[in-house]
Amino acid sequence: MLIDAHVALGPWPFAPLPERTAPQLVAHLKSHGINRALVSHLGAIFLPEPMPANRALFAAVCRTPALLPVPVLNPALANWREHLAACLAAAQIRAVKIIPAYHNYSLRLPALAPFVAAINAAGLRLIVATRLEDERHRYHALAVKGLPVAQVAAFLARFSATHMVCSGLYKPEIETLAVTHENFSADIAFAEWLNTLAVLTQKIPARRLLLGTNAPLFETRAQVDKLRLARLPARTLALIGSGNATRLFGL
Amino acid sequence: MRIIDAHTHPVFMHDGATPAAARRLVAHGRAHGIVKMVALGDVLVHGRLPSAAQCRRINDETAQLMRWHPDYFLGFCCLNPTLGARAVEREVERCVTQHGFRGIKLEISNNARDACMGAVMAAARRWNLIVLQHTWSQTNIHQRRFHSDPADTAWLARRYPDVTVIMAHLTGCGYRGVLEAKSLPNLFVDTSGAFPEAEILDFAVQELGAERILYGSDLPIRETSVTVGRVLGARLSAAQRRQILHDNAAKLFRL
Structure with a gap:
């Protein structure tokens, strides 16, 4: 039983990746032992406002209970409250995702104060996507950089009462943030080193790590094996593989 | 499943150079099915331009690993x-005749097109060594003065068709890198480095054939389960996986 906290549907314009339907994605994940997944739509990254992609997401997963929709919102847009209300009305959601770097705002954005308050009031978990890809060799015309870890740290300090999920952090970034901040969990999609999880759990409690494959951008088997073959107690693997997601997203 | 890892750094930033650390690494590798590792040395520990003495120290550490585990490394x-032909010739001869090294590892001291590569390729030819060239797309990195783009490594392989060259880091070389390598039968690509980005390995097999791709991890920077898993997760036949994970390296390194 695994839960994937970092999966996407939809087209990725910069590589010939598989564009799966929701049932195909369920079958794909199941073939790797993943029973449930939190899914966003890649279209929300690039469209001028994310709702068309969110609506496509809701429509795609409405008959696949294994896929839990995570809409992407943009608090830099004037009508984010309207978008949040539309998402809450459209589907049973457990979390919303923000992608500041791709949506051209920083985590210092003043609107994030009412936004985080509204997310908390709605009983949702906030997922902060800090990066989506390796910037060294991606599409040449994209200038978007991953969120600086100092900016993430300031954000965590500013909203210290909110426990959020940071997605896309590198291993050293998780370790750095874990020293001073307890109000975040992280998926492991971008965390890698020899014996990743054994090393990482020395720096951050296992109850704050989540399986995330970053499919379809990353190879699912590779990401699952990072967890499956880690030399850790079964209880720890179960926490990272599903227990923490169950707790954090109220599944 | 038997695997040969064609791209490792068992000693990395001074870490891993003790007998106990080497034993742990061998145990780790064997647990993942890795029967041999190509040890490339602590290549950046002295920066991108190590002196002759620093190169010797790096290579002596590799030789030490080979003495501790002669059946593994x-x-x-x-x-x-850039140290010049004399330094290159002397160090290659020392590593081959005293330590039995099987190849040459080039990092980011210079670009693969630079004139100083003549002595390196002559030494590779003389001692029948494989040349593994660190390579990454320079489209976004902009360090081409000393950092080789896939086009540069392909140029090197084209210029020296009788020397076998490995273009390191498939994902960093990208689709363009695969296409640069396509027409060069003496140019291999290793799968080391970067995150396990989907589809690029499938594309490389489609364009190059499985027989010109070598499994590599870039350990310890990368996780073995992930780097093996990306091969196992690609849409390949069992025979193609076996070629990439083991057989191609066994043939190339004459094992």
């Missing part, structure tokens, strides 16, 4: 080609 000789 294959050594490649770390060089700084």
Whole structure:
């Protein structure tokens, strides 16, 4: 039983990746032992406002209970409250995702104060996507950089009462943030080193790590094996593989 | 499943150079099915331009690993080609005749097109060594003065068709890198480095054939389960996986 906290549907314009339907994605994940997944739509990254992609997401997963929709919102847009209300009305959601770097705002954005308050009031978990890809060799015309870890740290300090999920952090970034901040969990999609999880759990409690494959951008088997073959107690693997997601997203 | 890892750094930033650390690494590798590792040395520990003495120290550490585990580690000789032909020739001869090294590892001292590569390729030819060239797309990195783009490594392989060259880091080389390598039968690509980005390995097999791709991890920077898993997760036949994970390296390194 695994839960994937970092999966996407939809087209990725910069590589010939598989564009799966929701049932195909369920079958794909199941073939790797993943029973449930939190899914966003890649279209929300690039469209001028994310709702068309969110609506496509809701429509795609409405008959696949294994896929839990995570809409992407943009608090830099004037009508984010309207978008949040539309998402809450459209589907049973457990979390919303923000992608500041791709949506051209920083985590210092003043609107994030009412936004985080509204997310908390709605009983949702906030997922902060800090990066989506390796910037060294991606599409040449994209200038978007991953969120600086100092900016993430300031954000965590500013909203210290909110426990959020940071997605896309590198291993050293998780370790750095874990020293001073307890109000975040992280998926492991971008965390890698020899014996990743054994090393990482020395720096951050296992109850704050989540399986995330970053499919379809990353190879699912590779990401699952990072967890499956880690030399850790079964209880720890179960926490990272599903227990923490169950707790954090109220599944 | 038997695997040969064609791209490892068992000693990395001074870490891993003790007998106990080497034993742990061998146990780790064996647990993942890795029967041999190509040890490339602690190549950046002294920066991108190591002196002759620093190259010797790096290579001596690799030789030490080979003495501790002669059935497990294959050594490649770390060089700084900008030190000149004499330094290159002397260090290659020392590594081959004294330590039995099987190849040459080039990092980012210079670009693969630079004139100083002549001595490196002559030494590779003389001692029948494989040349593993660190390579990454320079489209976004902009360090081409000393950092080789896939086009540069392809140029090197084209210029020296009788020397076998490995273009390191498939994902960093990208689709363009695969296409640069396509027409060059003496140019292999290793799968090391970067995150396990989907589809690029499938594309490389489609364009190059499985027989010109070598499994590599870039350990310890990368996780073995992930780097093996990306091969196992690609849409390949069992025979193609076996070629990439083991057989191609066994043939290339004459094991």
